[in-house]
Amino acid sequence: MPRPSRETYGDQKPPYSYISLTAMAIWSSPEKMLPLSEIYRFITDRFPYYRRNxxxxxxxxxHNLSFNDCFIKIPRRPDRPGKGAFWALHPSALDMFENGSFLRRRKRFKLPKNVSQELATLTKLQNSSYSGVPMPESS
Known part of the structure; x- marks a missing residue:
């Protein structure tokens, strides 16, 4: 993965989409998942343009995290204190940034409808009081 630095763009808007910026942040994490606050921090640390507005x-x-199928929301485990869930790239979306290119994406990643419905059901179950759904393990 290329490592864009703050010297590369200075105060200019970098040529990356929000999806690309989020993917860079997630891939920079050892666990390949981050809470929203850490995604924000990654972006503002590396791209001064995003320190304003x-x-x-x-x-x-x-909005991009919630409505793009290439991202999945992973509930925080009880043994990991903090606020909010973690975000990760969907395993089927990993080739969106093949060869480390974050500048352009091919066609938008979209899960088949039945898979999207299954994920929505799983998320509802995980967010409810139902305790039978296993929580993801950290590596």
């Missing part, structure tokens, strides 16, 4: 770009980034 934070509410605007953060709203857009949250």
């Amino acid at each position: 934070t509410q605007r770009w953060q709203n857009s980034l949250r």
